[in-house]
Amino acid sequence: MECIHTGYTYEQVGEVGIYRLPLFSAQKGIDHGFSARTGGVSEGCFASLNLSFTRPEDRKKVVRNYEIFCDAANIPLQSMVMDTYEHGTTILRVDRNDCGKGYLLPSLPACDGLVTNDPNVTLMTGHADCMAFYCYDSVNKCIGLAHAGWRGALNRIGSQLIKMMKTEYGSNPTNILVGVGPSICPKCFEVGEDVAADFEKAYPNINIRGTNEKGNPTIDLWKVAAEQFLEQGVKRENIELMGVCTMEDDRLYSHRRDKGKTGGMTAFLRILTT
Numbered sequence: 001m002e003c004i005h006t007g008y009t010y011e012q013v014g015e016v017g018i019y020r021l022p023l024f025s026a027q028k029g030i031d032h033g034f035s036a037r038t039g040g041v042s043e044g045c046f047a048s049l050n051l052s053f054t055r056p057e058d059r060k061k062v063v064r065n066y067e068i069f070c071d072a073a074n075i076p077l078q079s080m081v082m083d084t085y086e087h088g089t090t091i092l093r094v095d096r097n098d099c100g101k102g103y104l105l106p107s108l109p110a111c112d113g114l115v116t117n118d119p120n121v122t123l124m125t126g127h128a129d130c131m132a133f134y135c136y137d138s139v140n141k142c143i144g145l146a147h148a149g150w151r152g153a154l155n156r157i158g159s160q161l162i163k164m165m166k167t168e169y170g171s172n173p174t175n176i177l178v179g180v181g182p183s184i185c186p187k188c189f190e191v192g193e194d195v196a197a198d199f200e201k202a203y204p205n206i207n208i209r210g211t212n213e214k215g216n217p218t219i220d221l222w223k224v225a226a227e228q229f230l231e232q233g234v235k236r237e238n239i240e241l242m243g244v245c246t247m248e249d250d251r252l253y254s255h256r257r258d259k260g261k262t263g264g265m266t267a268f269l270r271i272l273t274t
């Protein structure tokens with residue numbers, strides 16, 4: 001497979017860190033990013049900007065962390081709509097009537113991805129080793145964001161995201177830009193034989209299997225990500241990977257590195273009206 005463009009920027013606003021995709025930063029019609037773990041009020045294994053409500057932590061601290069992050073990232077607090085983090089492939093269409101769901105209001109029905117064309121909405125998805133898929137159609141002015149753990153990646157949640165943008169907003173995949181956030185990298189994602197076999201069966205046309213120094217199989221989730229967007233007609237030059245590994249970059253939480261005792265990060269994407 002030809003190389004997919006890889007790159008990211010890291011901005012610090014006070015103590016808060018924000019990762020961004022250069023391909024998306026160049027677009028005037030949207031704002032986007034991915035949170036680092038610094039600058040929040042959480043302590044211990046959650047230190048310090050834990051943005052996951054599903055961890056055993058005081059909810060008030062997570063709410064405070066969102067206030068801190070949204071202030072730094074310029075996200076209107078009341079605009080947030082959150083996924084529910086199921087490791088499935090369900091994508092929901094949301095609008096201004098969903099604002100606050102998953103934050104101060106009860107959660108949406110089970111979903112790992114969201115699409116909208118409403119500039120009053122900021123899409124938010126939770127992560128701790130899993131990829132964030134960002135999609136933007138600048139012609140039909142709509143966006144999509146998904147949480148893609150290995151199960152979601154295996155089952156093509158990225159393809160689902162493109163299909164939803166087609167059916168809900170009439171998007172042409174050739175107009176859609178795609179970004180992939182920080183996640184466990186091809187070298188670090190060790191799997192069992194059964195999972196490796198599932199991936200090889202689901203993606204027979206690309207070489208995604210490796211072997212680590214222990215002799216165990218690894219899977220390249222970034223290639224899996226790119227492939228499912230290419231299959232849907234997204235142009236190769238319109239795909240960008242951050243190429244940042246959550247296990248190796250200590251500015252990030254990693255479920256696997258921290259053996260489950262860790263916090264969560266957020267991806268965000270919104271349409272700008274100006």
Ligand SMILES: [Zn+2]
Pocket residue numbers: 184185186187188189245246247248
């Ligand atoms: Zn790695």
